[in-house]
Amino acid sequence: MRKKEWKVIVTFQSTTHAMALDKIFKEQGLSGRLIPVPRQITAGCGLAWCSPLDAKASVLDGINQHELHYEKIVELEI
Amino acid sequence: MIYFDNAATSLHKPASVAQAVYNAINTLGNSGRGAHGPALEAARTAYETREALAQLFGVEDCTRIAFTSNATESLNAAIKGLIKSGDHVITTQLEHNSVLRPLFELENKGVELTIVDSDSSGVISLSDVERSIQNHTRAIICTHGSNVTGNVLDIESIGQICQKHSLLFILDAAQTAGVFPIHVEKQKIDVLCFSGHKGLLGPQGTGGLYVKEGLSLTPLITGGSGIDTFNKNHPAVMPEALEGGTLNIHGIAGLLAGLKYIHRMGTDTIRRKEQDLAWEFYRGVRNIPGVEIYGDFSTPNRCGIVSLNIKDYDSAIVSDLLANEYMIHTRAGGHCAPLMHQALGTQGRGLVRFSFSHFNTMEEITYGIQAVREIAARFGGGK
Numbered sequence: 445m446r447k448k449e450w451k452v453i454v455t456f457q458s459t460t461h462a463m464a465l466d467k468i469f470k471e472q473g474l475s476g477r478l479i480p481v482p483r484q485i486t487a488g489c490g491l492a493w494c495s496p497l498d499a500k501a502s503v504l505d506g507i508n509q510h511e512l513h514y515e516k517i518v519e520l521e522i
Numbered sequence: 523m524i525y526f527d528n529a530a531t532s533l534h535k536p537a538s539v540a541q542a543v544y545n546a547i548n549t550l551g552n553s554g555r556g557a558h559g560p561a562l563e564a565a566r567t568a569y570e571t572r573e574a575l576a577q578l579f580g581v582e583d584c585t586r587i588a589f590t591s592n593a594t595e596s597l598n599a600a601i602k603g604l605i606k607s608g609d610h611v612i613t614t615q616l617e618h619n620s621v622l623r624p625l626f627e628l629e630n631k632g633v634e635l636t637i638v639d640s641d642s643s644g645v646i647s648l649s650d651v652e653r654s655i656q657n658h659t660r661a662i663i664c665t666h667g668s669n670v671t672g673n674v675l676d677i678e679s680i681g682q683i684c685q686k687h688s689l690l691f692i693l694d695a696a697q698t699a700g701v702f703p704i705h706v707e708k709q710k711i712d713v714l715c716f717s718g719h720k721g722l723l724g725p726q727g728t729g730g731l732y733v734k735e736g737l738s739l740t741p742l743i744t745g746g747s748g749i750d751t752f753n754k755n756h757p758a759v760m761p762e763a764l765e766g767g768t769l770n771i772h773g774i775a776g777l778l779a780g781l782k783y784i785h786r787m788g789t790d791t792i793r794r795k796e797q798d799l800a801w802e803f804y805r806g807v808r809n810i811p812g813v814e815i816y817g818d819f820s821t822p823n824r825c826g827i828v829s830l831n832i833k834d835y836d837s838a839i840v841s842d843l844l845a846n847e848y849m850i851h852t853r854a855g856g857h858c859a860p861l862m863h864q865a866l867g868t869q870g871r872g873l874v875r876f877s878f879s880h881f882n883t884m885e886e887i888t889y890g891i892q893a894v895r896e897i898a899a900r901f902g903g904g905k
Contacts, residue, residue: 457759459554459748460585463569466562480557488757489749491557491565513585 448521450497454514455487461513462491468510475499482522524850524886529669529877535723538779546775553769554748564771571774574781580705588764589730593696594620596715596731600692603739607632609660615640615865616668619858640865643818644671652683661690667697670862671817672827681710700784701793724777727770795880796826804828806891812898816866826878832898837872848893
């Protein structure tokens with residue numbers, strides 16, 4: 445059975461917002477990737493950014509610094 | 523073969539465009555539909571193309587740019603999505619049917635329309651435009667460059683008129699995007715409609731529109747959006763609001779390659795080369811006996827278009843001779859711009875349009891001039 449881990453999940457209203465964040469975070473080398481939105485979360489866009497929980501500060505910094513659009517930021521064990 | 527029909531579609535594209543389409547067909551999934559590799563690569567391609575378009579048009583937020591199939595779809599989306607019964611709209615005699623027909627359709631549904639006349643050279647007066655404004659005027663909708671004469675409108679001044687009177691400015695940039703400087707902030711453009719397959723050098727089936735922040739269009743098409751699946755209504759968030767259904771990502775990948783080429787070359791370089799070719803052609807044909815040229819050549823700021831007739835011959839005969847005896851491909855007829863032809867007095871026989879690309883050469887221009895000279899001589903010369 446797959447072991448669950450705590451993650452920080454960012455959801456979006458639009459695929460384009462997800463792509464904007466994906467591009468910036470990839471350029472920054474931030475740990476994480478786009479995943480299908482986990483069923484525990486209701487979100488507009490079917491894509492969510494998923495990073496290990498210990499990267500949460502970097503995720504928040506990146507979002508603020510680049511004024512990235514997002515819908516929700518949640519911590520989730522998946 | 524010499525291709526002088528670039529106002530219809532650009533035929534000579536950078537080699538990278540076809541290669542990008544080929545690569546995309548073999549590698550990309552459906553943008554916004556899924557988080558697997560091919561779907562994400564498609565979404566990244568769409569995003570990168572929005573960014574390249576935003577850079578070209580001075581758009582700060584690339585999510586305000588939606589893809590369509592062509593400029594006609596963009597103009598329909600803008601016109602039908604913003605103009606309501608009771609509104610008054612101002613347009614010009616220069617327009618293509620992609621502007622006129624949606625407006626005539628709305629006119630039957632209670633929209634009032636003013637069409638600003640041009641003179642016999644295809645020039646409109648901006649004071650006529652401003653004088654047409656009424657209390658219930660909602661928008662000025664016009665072309666940036668005439669697809670018939672190549673005349674270019676002063677969109678900076680039209681944008682200022684719109685701002686002064688709190689009107690929407692909807693611009694048809696089908697003939698100018700990728701060639702002329704367009705900056706939505708500086709020129710105060712609220713909605714910019716463009717095709718991808720002309721000056722932007724992408725494949726046919728690509729186009730788009732920019733919609734200013736704060737403006738909301740009723741979408742032409744609703745349905746699959748990749749987001750907000752369980753909502754009964756189509757999402758209002760841009761760009762998905764205006765992108766119902768699967769994107770033409772293979773075409774968009776080609777458009778991106780075209781945009782990268784344009785960014786490398788620079789629109790100034792491309793425009794100057796096109797204009798040099800067009801002016802060389804104009805100087806070569808203008809004094810040939812029997813040749814009549816249409817449009818305003820009193821200004822150097824023109825699209826790379828020279829339109830003409832020879833004596834009183836049908837433009838279709840001349841264009842067909844050019845194609846079959848000289849392998850020079852031009853466009854005869856009405857060019858989907860009926861009111862422009864009325865102003866020019868060419869609604870009967872149309873005119874022969876030569877429209878140039880920066881990929882054309884001076885040798886091709888020289889050959890084209892010689893062909894016109896020979897056909898005019900064969901037709902007897904003289905007016």
